[in-house]
Amino acid sequence: MKEKKSIMDRIAESNKSVTTGIDEKDIEFWVTIYIMGKAYKVPAGLTIMQAMEYAGYRFVRSAGCRAGFCGACATVYRKAGDYKLLTAMACQTRVEDGMFLVQIPFAPGNKAIYDINKEKYNVGVLLKHYPELARCVSCNTCTKACPQDLEVMDYIQEAIKGDFKAVAQESFDCIQCGLCAIRCPAELVQYHIAQLARRMYGRYGCQEPDHLKIRLKEIEKAKFKKAWDKLLKASIKEIEKLYAEREREPD
Amino acid sequence: MTEIKFIRGYPEYLRELIDIVNKTRMKRKDYEPPAMSKEEREEVLKLHPDYAPGGKRKISIGQNKGDIGPNEVVDLIEAYPLIEEEEIDLSKTDYNVDILIIGGGLAGTSAAIWANNQGIPPEKILLTNKLRHGDANSMMAEGGTQAADRPNDSPLMHFLDAMGGGHFTNKPDVLKALVEDAPLIMHWLLELGAMIDIEENGEFTEKWGGGTCRKRLHSCRDYTGLEELRVIRDEFRNRKIQCLEYYPAIELLKDGKGRVAGAVLWNFETGDYIIVKAKATILATGGFGRLHIRGFPTTNHYGATCDGVILAYRAGAKLRDVDTVQYHPTGAAYPQQIIGLLLTEKLRSMGAQPVNKDGEAFVFPLEPRDVEASSFIRECYIREKGVITPTGMRGVWLDTPLIELKNGEGTIENAFPGMHRMFTRFDIDMRKDPVLVFPTLHYQNGGVETDSEGRTNVEGLYVAGEISGGVHGKNRLMGNSTLDCMVFGRRSGIYAAEYVKRAKRNGKLLLEHMKKYVNMLKEAGIKPERRAPILLPEYRGKAVLARMIDIF
Numbered sequence: 001m002k003e004k005k006s007i008m009d010r011i012a013e014s015n016k017s018v019t020t021g022i023d024e025k026d027i028e029f030w031v032t033i034y035i036m037g038k039a040y041k042v043p044a045g046l047t048i049m050q051a052m053e054y055a056g057y058r059f060v061r062s063a064g065c066r067a068g069f070c071g072a073c074a075t076v077y078r079k080a081g082d083y084k085l086l087t088a089m090a091c092q093t094r095v096e097d098g099m100f101l102v103q104i105p106f107a108p109g110n111k112a113i114y115d116i117n118k119e120k121y122n123v124g125v126l127l128k129h130y131p132e133l134a135r136c137v138s139c140n141t142c143t144k145a146c147p148q149d150l151e152v153m154d155y156i157q158e159a160i161k162g163d164f165k166a167v168a169q170e171s172f173d174c175i176q177c178g179l180c181a182i183r184c185p186a187e188l189v190q191y192h193i194a195q196l197a198r199r200m201y202g203r204y205g206c207q208e209p210d211h212l213k214i215r216l217k218e219i220e221k222a223k224f225k226k227a228w229d230k231l232l233k234a235s236i237k238e239i240e241k242l243y244a245e246r247e248r249e250p251d
Numbered sequence: 252m253t254e255i256k257f258i259r260g261y262p263e264y265l266r267e268l269i270d271i272v273n274k275t276r277m278k279r280k281d282y283e284p285p286a287m288s289k290e291e292r293e294e295v296l297k298l299h300p301d302y303a304p305g306g307k308r309k310i311s312i313g314q315n316k317g318d319i320g321p322n323e324v325v326d327l328i329e330a331y332p333l334i335e336e337e338e339i340d341l342s343k344t345d346y347n348v349d350i351l352i353i354g355g356g357l358a359g360t361s362a363a364i365w366a367n368n369q370g371i372p373p374e375k376i377l378l379t380n381k382l383r384h385g386d387a388n389s390m391m392a393e394g395g396t397q398a399a400d401r402p403n404d405s406p407l408m409h410f411l412d413a414m415g416g417g418h419f420t421n422k423p424d425v426l427k428a429l430v431e432d433a434p435l436i437m438h439w440l441l442e443l444g445a446m447i448d449i450e451e452n453g454e455f456t457e458k459w460g461g462g463t464c465r466k467r468l469h470s471c472r473d474y475t476g477l478e479e480l481r482v483i484r485d486e487f488r489n490r491k492i493q494c495l496e497y498y499p500a501i502e503l504l505k506d507g508k509g510r511v512a513g514a515v516l517w518n519f520e521t522g523d524y525i526i527v528k529a530k531a532t533i534l535a536t537g538g539f540g541r542l543h544i545r546g547f548p549t550t551n552h553y554g555a556t557c558d559g560v561i562l563a564y565r566a567g568a569k570l571r572d573v574d575t576v577q578y579h580p581t582g583a584a585y586p587q588q589i590i591g592l593l594l595t596e597k598l599r600s601m602g603a604q605p606v607n608k609d610g611e612a613f614v615f616p617l618e619p620r621d622v623e624a625s626s627f628i629r630e631c632y633i634r635e636k637g638v639i640t641p642t643g644m645r646g647v648w649l650d651t652p653l654i655e656l657k658n659g660e661g662t663i664e665n666a667f668p669g670m671h672r673m674f675t676r677f678d679i680d681m682r683k684d685p686v687l688v689f690p691t692l693h694y695q696n697g698g699v700e701t702d703s704e705g706r707t708n709v710e711g712l713y714v715a716g717e718i719s720g721g722v723h724g725k726n727r728l729m730g731n732s733t734l735d736c737m738v739f740g741r742r743s744g745i746y747a748a749e750y751v752k753r754a755k756r757n758g759k760l761l762l763e764h765m766k767k768y769v770n771m772l773k774e775a776g777i778k779p780e781r782r783a784p785i786l787l788p789e790y791r792g793k794a795v796l797a798r799m800i801d802i803f
């Protein structure tokens with residue numbers, strides 16, 4: 001029987017732990033986790049997300065990219081015998097024996113409404129839209145909660161000063177998971193504040209490159225029109241030839 | 252036993268295999284296997300999932316009858332709807348809008364903003380999402396976005412590159428729109444305040460993308476899609492455009508004249524449906540990676556299940572090039588937590604070498620993607636020189652420490668911060684140890700056929716983004732799909748807005764087309780075993796599923 005299987009079938013077979021549900025026959029090592037207090041024996045070495053699926057949870061909420069980019073899978077947990085309340089992305093964190101966990105499917109957060117075209121590039125903008133910034137008590141809880149290891153408190157301090165560039169650079173890897181905001185005693189929504197700062201910096205703190213402006217003018221003035229007319233009339237053969245003749249710019 | 256013993260991220264037996272790779276590294280540092288000849292390439296490509304026999308079949312019903320597609324896609328085309336006509340009350344509409352947009356990735360969100368720019372008020376636009384607004388493939392683009400905006404480059408060169416990449420099967424007029432709008436999209440992103448990488452001298456940082464003759468890949472560190480989409484989404488929110496989350500579209504609606512006129516949406520949490528009436532509908536539901544074509548893992552997000560293509564097909568829209576699937580050679584194969592996730596090509600262009608279990612470099616690291624992927628499959632399944640992971644998967648090593656050896660210490664942390672962070676989370680130090688890779692399902696090349704304005708052949712129905720077919724032909728180049736989303740998101744938004752201003756649209760809502768489709772299925776002898784769209788993949792454990800009973 002075995003020899004008859006095609007290579008594609010064998011590949012599909014070997015991938016099945018991630019493409020279909022996990023079969024307990026294939027598992028050697030187990031851990032026990034507590035999902036919202038209920039104990040489940042799950043295969044060791046899975047992410048929290050995969051382990052919950054193994055246990056029978058089918059996600060509608062709390063699962064998006066499954067790769068650490070979208071911030072949908074915020075999770076709060078404690079380890080047995082440890083006083084610390086820990087935070088993680090369920091798709092990027094391995095289960096550990098004795099984890100007590102719950103997912104946070106939604107973080108209510110106030111977002112300011114503004115027109116980026118009408119804002120002035122001055123230090124007061126962030127405080128104007130988010131006056132609660134002033135309430136930060138520098139407790140550093142946000143930084144400890146951040147699964148991206150960002151220095152959240154630092155960028156909030158920069159935000160109070162109105163330093164768009166510093167906030168923009170320090171907050172750049174934020175995936176807007178909301179974990180900082182739900183832990184903050186001053187009730188700040190750090191990720192929305194950072195979003196505004198980044199847009200201000202991107203819009204007003206950086207110059208549009210000249211070469212882009214020139215290209216836009218050229219297109220507006222239909223500089224390439226003749227060449228387009230010719231190219232679009234060309235046969236596939238001719239296009240293939242042009243393609244083969246392209247010169248690659250040096251590295 | 253409860254825990255596997257890991258030594259710096261790897262179980263003991265893999266540690267022993269890593270030692271073999273470590274031993275041959277210095278020898279391999281200045282050696283690279285030669286690129287394959289044309290004949291060798293043709294031979295190895297027979298192992299590629301897109302060419303290996305058995306993966307595809309003919310579509311047996313509808314406007315593309317006779318065309319071939321991957322079995323997993325044809326299965327869904329040849330599947331019954333989720334609803335029956337009788338159970339849906341079409342007399343009461345919950346939303347009456349000018350434009351309904353289905354799917355809020357880069358394409359759908361851009362469409363909403365540009366429709367609004369065109370004068371459609373925010374309360375006359377509705378964007379609906381299956382998951383949260385932004386849980387999408389768009390968020391995950393690391394590499395960048397192409398635009399020909401440097402003096403030594405031109406939209407025509409961009410056009411030629413994409414044509415060659417697509418094996419000359421692209422729709423030329425649609426591709427022209429893509430490349431010619433690209434600089435405008437860059438300008439738009441800057442205006443919105445996106446942080447695109449810029450050099451000290453004020454010019455864009457532009458990198459190589461595979462298959463291009465110019466450096467024109469714009470990036471936002473290694474979080475390009477994240478930056479683009481979160482900025483565009485923030486702008487969308489500032490405009491107070493109506494938005495629904497966890498409300499997937501499960502069927503399109505038509506009017507008496509055969510025009511698309513809205514959709515049935517389903518509340519994913521409470522299970523009830525709502526009816527949206529719209530003068531124009533834009534489908535922007537993205538790709539199909541979660542169908543795990545040929546059993547491959549995928550780079551795609553949780554909701555990439557081909558829904559939009561199925562709904563459009565039932566409504567009479569033509570498809571094209573759905574038969575070609577893009578696989579990326581270097582998906583992660585270990586650890587289990589990240590199987591399938593993308594490890595960018597740039598690793599290899601900076602010196603990382605694919606290596607087999609005996610520590611041999613077996614392939615030129617920068618063959619075209621399909622050749623490179625096939626050679627990994629050959630190494631693992633024909634030559635039996637792959638490494639078997641703890642989950643039974645096979646893979647080859649990607650010797651990342653070579654990057655540091657060739658370019659100096661610290662290169663990995665500087666050039667690949669996101670990826671380095673990902674492996675570090677699982678205690679793997681890719682600067683010191685190689686990582687395991689295997690090809691992964693990456694991109695839907697074809698889809699619903701469009702013209703340069705985002706229109707389909709069905710009046711009132713537009714598509715934009717990965718769901719569409721034509722612009723990339725049979726193979727997309729890196730950096731052209733985020734661009735595609737923004738260019739055709741914008742275009743579909745603008746042209747749909749113009750259309751709704753012109754068109755007198757106030758007919759009755761009907762599900763006649765769905766009924767006809769069901770009849771076609773019956774006539775073709777297809778049994779009602781499968782239903783589509785599937786909305787989400789099924790990953791629950793086998794043991795639990797076997798004991799599940801439906802009582803509440």
Ligand SMILES: Cc1cc2nc3c(=O)[nH]c(=O)nc-3n(C[C@H](O)[C@H](O)[C@H](O)COP(=O)(O)OP(=O)(O)OC[C@H]3O[C@@H](n4cnc5c(N)ncnc54)[C@H](O)[C@@H]3O)c2cc1C
Binds near residue numbers: 356382392
């Ligand atoms: C890991 C990765 C890396 C990539 N890197 C690059 C790169 O460097 N450069 C590049 O140009 N491209 C890249 N791509 C490709 C590119 O990101 C995508 O093709 C593109 O962003 C798709 O955008 P979209 O708007 O069409 O779809 P998506 O961004 O996937 O958005 C579609 C949305 O529609 C929703 N949806 C689906 N079905 C329904 C339904 N029935 N009802 C309502 N909503 C629905 C989805 O949940 C999702 O939110 C990459 C892709 C991946 C996965």
Ligand code: SF4
Binds near residue numbers: 146148150176181
């Ligand atoms: S800054 Fe806050 S929202 Fe952003 S990633 Fe960190 S914890 Fe999440």
Ligand code: SF4
Binds near residue numbers: 140143152188190
């Ligand atoms: S958690 Fe809140 S109060 Fe504490 S440092 Fe962070 S922003 Fe300030």
Ligand code: FES
Binds near residue numbers: 063064068069090
């Ligand atoms: S699911 Fe997107 S970050 Fe975890």
